[in-house]
Amino acid sequence: MAKIQMTLNINGVRFPTQRVKLSEFEAKVYKLIPVGKENAVSLAYLAKTLNVDTRTIVSAVRRMRLKSLDIGSGRDVGYYRFKDPQEYAEWMATYRKEEFERSKVYEAMKRTPMAQKITIITNDSKENKHEEISN
Structure with a gap:
């Protein structure tokens, strides 16, 4: 495996305590996520095991990450908890x-023909409101 070097500026960063309040469902999901990328479990597996749809799992993982839990994922491997700093840095x-x-x-989508139409409509609307205020 190739080494990855990553520089993080942690000046002023406050790390949360490791005591994180999880909902009952989040706790169930977290317990099913193994340590190590090589042991990752698929989104489909988690959803099937907990008898929910995949969006529910994705949402729970997002909330747990926002609570600063170490959860990695990959398109081809699934979800896992970081086993070491290397896995974290790679993710x-x-x-x-x-x-x-x-x-x-x-940024490119801001320049599409539809974006131009919306800009024109928005500008026309602003001009009309300005004219109403002036009168």
């Missing part, structure tokens, strides 16, 4: 890259 690097790629698409 963070991948996540950052994906976010950067999504932001490029988001």
